[in-house]
Amino acid sequence: MAVEIAMLHDVEKCSACRGCSVACKQWKNLPADKTPFDGDYQSHKDLSSKTYTLIRMKETMVDDKVRWDFLKFQCMHCGIAGCVLGCPTNALQKEETGIVSHDIDKCIGCGYCEINCTFGVPHVDKETKKSTKCNLCIDRVEKYIENGYDRKYMPSCAKTCTADAILFGTREEMVKIANERLAVLREKYPDACTYNVETDNSIKGGAMMYVLPYKPSVYGLPDEPQLAPSLSVWKDKIQPAGKILMGAAVVAVAGAAVVNTVTGGGKHGGDDHE
Amino acid sequence: MNNEKYVKRFSKFIVIAHWTNAISFIMLVLTGLPLFLGVKVPELLQIVHRVFAVTFLLPTPFMILMDRQGFMQWTKSAWSWSKRDFQFLAVFPLELIGKAKNIPKQDFFNGGQKLNSVLTILGAVTMVATGFIMWFKESFPVEVVRWAYPVHDAGMAVMVAVIIGHIYLSVGHPASRPSFIGMTKGVVPESYAKAHHGRWYDELKEKNEI
Known part of the structure; x- marks a missing residue:
């Protein structure tokens, strides 16, 4: 029986500690991406074939004060995904759990996923010639479901999050929490919204969801995401x-x-x- | 047919250009079609595809350098269409099964060859332009790159359909098969020239070249 799962980033709770990025590197056995210091707090400008998740940090001056906006950026695991549609060898698949998985043996590194992703997420590795992206720790999630939603098998980023900003569970549960948090945030932030929770667009939402205090574009996300x-x-x-x-x-x-x-x-x- | 006479049709440079183009095209199809059909093939084929993309570019400058006159004759003719060309195309399906009658006398290139030339030229330009965008996709806006793929696929499908007909007419079709030697030795039988390219044949007669 297929259970639909989802991850929810409650960005108001995020402290941008980047523990999630580190946990991802550890579980996925990925080397560090050495990036130069360019006057920015954000460590990685963009995802790469060695970095599957990062924290976007944006400084905005509001009434002479700095306002920080953080966002955990990674594969959105779209309901209908451009990468899956573009892939000629069916290496990318939308699983019943909601995860967009990637079969490395079928991948031929053509890069059709790269250009057709709504969010510019996948990256073909220059050496291995294989596409790379977050697969929501699909191996862990299988165990998570098998073991009655045992916390210790959550995706490594969610498990490690110190601020309880990255939540993980069934999609049903995450949608409920997202809407509850939205109601709370609305009192303080008039622009507050959920992201990828609603499925009324051409990507039909996603398994990576957000509750945002401000409009999606503030976080560098398209306000109205759509398939190419x-x-x-x-x-x-x-x-x-x-x-x-x-x-x-x-x-x-x-x-x-x-x-x-x-x-x-x-x-x-x-x-x-x- | 012991005393069959032959007339000059193409220079050796046009012949070389044709076969460079033909081999490149076939290799491009063989290395590209699997991706179109969703067949998993070694990553190496993507590199081979690009090697032949480069050799595919060579015949045009080669023809211009080595046989400008022949090149101009072909390209000009491809774009000059008259009533007899359309009349040829109208009866072509019957000609294909050897049932066509009263085909008006044709030029050096008949209506079918002109259509083949037009589709080949437009197809090549389309494939080279979209292929360039796909190869150097980092230098183009993602929206442009996204559209290059369907256009490249459409161009491929049209060109493959054209080449299937072209190959059959040159090596399989009983009536037009004698033209094949025109692209190997550069000459065609006089009887073929008379039957298939009447206006060209008459011109040669007028100039006392045959």
Whole structure:
């Protein structure tokens, strides 16, 4: 029986300790991405083939005071994912649990996931030629479900979070908490909203959800996330039509070859016209 | 047909350019089609695809350098369409099964060859442009890169459909098969020229070249 799970980042509680990034590196056995200091508190500008999650930090001056906005950025595990639609070898799959998983053996490193992701998450590793991204610790999550939602098998980032800002559980439970927290935040923040909780857009929400005090764009997220429009043209129209066209050419030529062989036709003119 | 005479059709440079283009194209299809069809192939094929993308570019400058006249004759002809070209295309399905009658006399290139040329030229330009965007995707906005893929696929499908017809006509089709030697030795049988390219044949007669 499939249980839909979800992760919820309650950004108001986040202290940007980056323990989640470190826990991710440990569980995934990923080396450090050495980044230069460029006057910013944010350690990694973007995800990479060696960094699957990071904390975005944004400073805003409000009434002569610095306001910090944090966001745990990673794969959103979209309900309908551009990477899954774009992948030609089905290496990327939307699992029943809601996780967008990645089968390294099927991956050929073509990078179609990179360009079709709504959020620019996957990165093809230059050396291994394989795509990389967060898989929500799919191995741990299997055990989490098997063992009756045992905390110790939560994704490593959620398990390690010291501020209880990263919550993990069934999607149903996370949606409930998200909406409760939204009601609380609304009193203080008029723009407060949930993200990826509602499924009324073309990506149909996601298993990585947020409760945000401000608009999504404040955190560098698209206010209205949507699938790349080229995807449906490509996959639903061009590719089927292309297959039909090439097939039709084969059939026409094969048909003509058969007719010409049987009837001895097509021999007017040329060297056979006598 | 012991005394069949031959007439000059293509220079050796055009022949070399044709086969460089043909081999490159076939290799591009063989290395690219698996991704279109969703077949898992070694990553190496993506590199091979790019090698042949480069060799695919060579015939055009080669023709311009070595046989400018032949190149111009072909490209000009591809874009000059008259009534007889459309008349040719109208009866072409019958011609394909050897049942066409009263085909109007054709130029050096007939209506079908002109259509083949137009689709090949437009297809090549499309494939090179979108392929360039895909190869150097870091240098283009992601929206542009996203659209390059469906356009590259559409161009491939059209060009493959065209080449299937082109190959059959050159090596399989009984009536037009004699033209194949035009792309190997650069000459075609006089009888073929007369039957398939009447206007060109008449021109050669007028100039006393045959």
